[in-house]
Amino acid sequence: MGALEPNAALERLYRETGWTMRQLAQEINRVGTERGTPLKYQQPSVTQWLNGQLPKESARPVILEAFARRLLRPITHSEAGFPAPRRGSTPQPPTLDGLVDLGRQDMDPSRRGVLGVGLFSVALTIPGWPDAVGRMDAMRTDPKRRVGQAEIQSVKDMTDRLSDLDDDFGGRYARPMAAAFLVNTVAPYLKATASSETRKSMISAASLLCYLTGWMAVDEGAHGRAQEYYVKSLELAGASGDRMTYCHVLRGMSVQAANLGHGAPAVRLANAAAEASPDSGARMRAFMAGQQAHAYALAGEKTNALNSLREAERAVNQAESQGRRFGGFSSATLAYATAEVRHALGDPKGSVESLHDHFRLRDSTDRQRSKLIFSSLLAERQLQIGHLEAACTTWNTILDEYPAIHSGRIDGQVRRIPSLLSPYRSNPLARQIYERSRELSAK
Incomplete structure (x- = not known):
């Protein structure tokens, strides 16, 4: 067996307390007594731990608690240089x-x-x-x-x-x-x-x-x-x-996978979210079905995508006809989901139309970041179908508002503008947006 390595993580915590080794041992013993598990550590034990010997597993949470009380923050096993506890082995x-x-x-x-x-x-x-x-x-x-x-x-x-x-x-x-x-x-x-x-x-x-x-x-x-x-x-x-939060997280994981272009995992996670949902109300059905539609479209499952989109549309219509406050999934959200499905199924022109519907239906509760993200998608798809001046107009609005946003996703969208517009620099408007986006993305 090789020589023990000093526990540098535990050393850092110990130095931060300002205690002597004897004081640390005393505080650990005090916490142990409070918990009903009296301990009798002394200075030599602390020396051994700092030199790399692990304290017994049952004592480690007590040691962490002693540090936490002194340093006024939670202290974890890894921060103290201890291995992660086995499930069920520690409090x-x-x-x-x-x-x-x-x-x-x-x-x-x-x-x-x-x-x-x-x-x-x-x-x-x-x-x-x-x-x-x-x-x-x-x-x-x-x-x-x-x-x-x-x-x-x-x-x-x-x-x-x-x-x-x-x-x-x-x-x-x-x-x-x-x-x-x-x-x-x-x-x-x-x-x-x-x-x-x-x-x-x-x-x-x-x-x-x-x-x-x-x-x-x-x-x-x-x-x-x-x-x-x-x-x-x-x-x-x-x-x-909390089953509701559980299914929301799964749906969020599906959104992440879909935005990265991973269709099959997006479907798996969206379906798991829908199956876990405890609420069969119209709002939740729309919330889940809209994401399922996008995931299916990315995975190339056109029939399932369109069926899910129709389900989301029925649920939105039902909820809005009942006069409920809709919030998280509305007609505007449905239009965005439709745009994503259309684009994934190879219909960029239809996607542009649906994004225009989305912006027409947005209200004052919708957020600035999503506005810029969706506007960037609109500009890219406008360019894709040959509407150069419309794309430049959309990008110009984005660049007006971009400096106030600290979003990695929007950063990436702005950084793409020069390469997308490079073939069109003979057009004065395109050249202007090309130069402006390069300047802003370099800051």
Whole structure:
């Protein structure tokens, strides 16, 4: 057996506390006593750990808790240089541990170049609903902290505000804030003492925030990172019994796959979302069927795509005829879904017509980022069918508003403009947009 390597991660945490080794051992013993598992560590044990020897598995959560109290933030196994706990072996489950690690890596915007290298996986394993249920039931709570409805509502309100920032300014702007809120506020709430119902509601709220953070990562082009958030959100949704969020996440994963051109995985995820949905109301049927239609079209399943599109149209008409507030899936959304289906089935002219319908039907609640993304698609497809001046006019509007948006997806769309317009530079309008887009994308 080779010599042990010093535990540099644990050393960093220890130095950050400002404690002596004796003080660290005493605090660990104190936490152990509070938990009903008295410990008798002394300075030599701390020395051994810093030199690379692992503490016994049952003591590791106690050590992490001692650090967390001193440093006023959650501390995970990996941050302390400990291996991930086996499922069921420790009070703190992999779901929460992994959530904190994931969020902490995203809190620093300067690391975007490192974090963006993760690739989308078409073979991603996702937990089925029965497998996801109850994952966090064994979590040990923190007796010094208690949460109730006020804390749950604060997480929901903050998620709404972060979503607004994401929609208005883009994922690159909002994601570090979402990750910091997950790590510094929500993760401690998940460990706090609470009634069973309150705990489930808090885990549900965390699941939705985790999904939103993944959505921001998609916008930034960090697709592997987004999938990590999505899978974590599925686990949290299962732990809280929140089937609605669970199916929303699966649908979001299908949208990601579809936008990247992966038809078969998009179909698999869209169908899984529809099957998991607990709500058979018109709004939800339209929400699910619209995404199924796009996925089927990308996979070349024309009949299924058109059948799903008709189902979405019937559901939209039914919901709007009942006078309900429709929000998430409306006639405008349906027009966009129709545009995507038409384009995937080889009808760019029909796609342009449907995108025009989308913009005609949009209202004041629709967001700036989606407007620019869909406008970019419109311009590219206008050019595809030979409408050069119309495409340039659309792009000119986009470039007027582009500097205020921090979106990786829109960045990519703007960077494509020069190559798309390069063959048309003899046209004065095309040359103007060509030069302007090059200048803006270089900033």
